[in-house]
Amino acid sequence: METRQEARQEANTKRALVLGATGGIGSELARQLRDAGWEVKALTRRPDAAAEREGIAWIPGDAMDRQAVVAAARGCSVIVHAVNPPGYLRWSELVLPMIDNTIEAAAAAGATIVLPGTVYNYGADAFPLLKEDSPQRPSTRKGAIRVELERRLEVATTRGVRTIIVRAGDFFGPHVGNSWFSQGLVTAGRPVKAVRIPGRRGVGHAWSYVPDVARTMLALIERRATLAPFSTFHMAGHWDKDGTQMAAAIRAVVERHGARPKLRRFPWWLVRLATPFVPTLREMMEMRYLWKVPVQMTNARLAGVLGSEPFTPLDAAVEATLRGIGCVR
Structure with a gap:
């Protein structure tokens, strides 16, 4: 018969802390963990939000x-x-x-860290097809910071800290407010009168639907004991092979x-003119290179572990996103 201590240990394996639970990825993964039977805690800087809401404990x-994170x-x-600084600022x-x-x-809790990764780690010598072991020689300040962030996580394996990193293309989804989809191609909360295309025709671009990213992370979390202490995975997501398919899908919906x-x-041109006055736009300009060259990701390693990548058809993903950000009813 299972003892109380064994039952508590089993329960602890299904308890997660989400940092950045009000953001697109964090909120989606928190909900999916909750629905999968996990006890979910979330750290918040708003004391008024600290309560049990929607099955999530807000702390x-x-x-x-540091003390607050360790305690939570x-x-x-x-x-x-x-969790990320908003608007590209103060990285x-x-x-x-x-x-x-x-x-x-x-390290204190014996917990596995799960990190949504980016393509910022990579420079021109790694394009156009990114693998997990592609060289990481970024050309931007934010890219160098992401490389150092991951280096620290890998070093932490010597302390028994395990990490799962899932890198994906540009995020979009019904609860993602700060993204190229909701701020660049369209404007959240407004009817769509025009769809803006950031890249040149013929330049492919990788997109990732956030509910699919969260499903991928959840599947890897459930398999975490079988993974290497420092594990990185790439998602193929939605590959816009000529840079216009996402815009066409939005227009069709x-x-x-x-x-x-x-x-x-x-x-x-307008962004460039405004960069001296608007810090967020200045940071956007630094990342423009990702719209000038094809950036595609291969998911062979992920498929080898999961069998297949969670995938929502583009039309359904775009419909849900436009509804979620208030552009259609």
């Missing part, structure tokens, strides 16, 4: 406060590190201290709702 605290992670077997000040706090919390949006070039 007052800040990812920059007690008893957890997984820490989802989905040099915040990104590395936050991951250091998460590493300390994971909007047309079914009675509007006829135009396809237009993204106004990079």
Whole structure:
């Protein structure tokens, strides 16, 4: 017969702390963990939100406060590190201290860290097809920070800290407000009168539907004991082979709702003019290179572990996203 101690140990394997649970990836994975029977805790900087809501326990605290993160992670077997400075800003000040706090919390709790990764780690010598072991020689400040972040996680394996990293293309989804989809191609909360295309025709681009990313992470979390201490995976996601398919899919969905949006070039010239006055736009310009070259990801390693990558057809993913961000009803 199972003892009480064994039952508590089993329960602890299904307890997770989510940092960044109000963001696109964090909120989606928190919901999916909850629905899969996990006890989910989330750190929040808003004390008014600290309560049990939607089956998630919200705890007052800040990812920059090491003591708060360590305390919140007690008893957890997984820490989802989905927190990022908003609007590309203050990366040099915040990104590395936050991951250091998460590493300390994971070491204290014996938890596995789960990190949504990016393509920022890679430079021109790794394009156009990115593999997990492609060389990481980024050409941007944010890319160098992401490389260092992952290096610290790999070093932490010597302390018994395990990590799963899932790298994916540009995120989009019904609860993702800060993204190229909802701020670049269309504008969240407004009817779609035009779809803006950031890249040149013929330049492919990788997109990832956030509910699929969360499903992938959940599947890897359930298999974490079988994975290497430092495991990285790439998602293929939705490959826009000529740089116009995502815009065409948006227009097709909007047309079914009675509007006829135009396809237009993204106004990079206007962004360039505004960069001296708007820090977020200046940071956007630094990442423009990702729209000038094809960036595709191979998921062979992921498919080898899961059998297949969770995948929602583009039309259904775009429909759900446009509804979720308030562009169609």
